[in-house]
Amino acid sequence: MTIHVLVADDEPHIGRIIQTKLEQGPFRVTLVSDGPAALSALEEYPDIALVLLDVMMPGLTGLEVLARIRADARWSALPCMILTAGGHEQHREEAFKLNVDDFLTKPFSPKRLFARVAELTATAPGVS
């Protein structure tokens, strides 16, 4: 069984690094490159078990997407991670106000990212 992870990042090489790492494990990745596409993917794939959002993206920022996820009863408990460039401490505060499950700073360790995704999806409802 694969665990479906949604990754939203507007830098294609970052998205590919994350996808390659996660797909070494029990994960399958849907990769999008802007905020509105992240919300569309959630509508389209009800099996998404975790969302990883870059902050600076076209359309809607990752924090705006996170706020919409948390405000929607279908996704309010969905594990969400935020990924941002270093030096944006206000993003961390905002993300934790929105009940983010984890916050990673670029440059990030793909191994650590994998470990956190594995931990967070192991406790997600409906995933065993």
Ligand SMILES: [Mg+2]
């Ligand atoms: Mg970005």
